[in-house]
Amino acid sequence: MSQSGSAPYEQGIKLILASSSPRRQELLKGMGLNFEIISSDADETVEESLSPREIVETLAVRKAEAVSVSLPVSYAPDRTVVIGSDTIVVLGGEVLGKPRDERDALRMLSALQGQTHEVFSGVACLSADRRNVSVSHRRTKVTMKAMDEQRILRYIGTGEPSDKAGAYAIQGIGATLIEGIEGDYFNVVGLPVSLLSEMLEPFGIRVI
Numbered sequence: 001m002s003q004s005g006s007a008p009y010e011q012g013i014k015l016i017l018a019s020s021s022p023r024r025q026e027l028l029k030g031m032g033l034n035f036e037i038i039s040s041d042a043d044e045t046v047e048e049s050l051s052p053r054e055i056v057e058t059l060a061v062r063k064a065e066a067v068s069v070s071l072p073v074s075y076a077p078d079r080t081v082v083i084g085s086d087t088i089v090v091l092g093g094e095v096l097g098k099p100r101d102e103r104d105a106l107r108m109l110s111a112l113q114g115q116t117h118e119v120f121s122g123v124a125c126l127s128a129d130r131r132n133v134s135v136s137h138r139r140t141k142v143t144m145k146a147m148d149e150q151r152i153l154r155y156i157g158t159g160e161p162s163d164k165a166g167a168y169a170i171q172g173i174g175a176t177l178i179e180g181i182e183g184d185y186f187n188v189v190g191l192p193v194s195l196l197s198e199m200l201e202p203f204g205i206r207v208i
């Protein structure tokens with residue numbers, strides 16, 4: 001996937017996305033950057049006392065660190081930057097991650113319908129030697145239309161909710177369930193690209 005002559009390789013830096021999320025891969029591609037994908041197998045359990053911001057930032061760092069420690073020696077640790085990210089949905093203090101099964105998706109969507117919730121995405125950028133670490137997050141408010149159970153079940157039947165925080169995808173059929181948003185749309189999809197571009201600059205990676 002890496003190519004010479006394209007950012008950030010022209011700057012002599014390798015970029016790695018520590019994510020198996022197709023959404024994050026597409027969004028990073030959309031920034032015009034060349035990168036490699038190495039999925040992280042980091043444990044995603046966190047202490048219940050953490051705030052939403054702390055959860056997404058902790059997990060973003062954990063995912064990036066898990067990949068950085070497993071890199072082969074051919075990656076120059078001071079010239080390799082790893083990106084990790086994590087997204088959660090928060091409704092009235094309750095954190096909603098990815099649904100365990102369809103029943104869990106029904107529970108989540110029944111709670112979210114007709115309400116405004118928040119989506120938090122954390123982003124971590126770190127040099128593979130872990131000398132430079134940058135971590136931040138964005139928060140977006142999303143209002144979902146009121147829906148009856150039949151409509152929710154039909155949406156679950158599309159299969160779209162299964163691997164998405166809060167059991168919906170704003171970028172898919174789920175868009176038709178959304179009344180409005182306040183804040184960064186890309187943050188809801190899983191990667192706040194505008195924030196990420198600012199975070200990459202101190203690592204010598206300029207998007208434009």
Ligand SMILES: Cc1cn([C@H]2C[C@H](O)[C@@H](COP(=O)(O)OP(=O)(O)OP(=O)(O)O)O2)c(=O)[nH]c1=O
Pocket residue numbers: 018019020021022023024039040063085086087088089098119163164165166168169170171174188189190
């Ligand atoms: C709210 C919402 C979430 N999502 C997705 C983004 C994330 O992929 C997922 C949240 O789960 P995450 O645990 O953040 O990410 P992941 O397991 O998919 O990928 P990885 O840990 O390897 O990076 O929910 C959407 O695609 N659309 C949405 O509207």
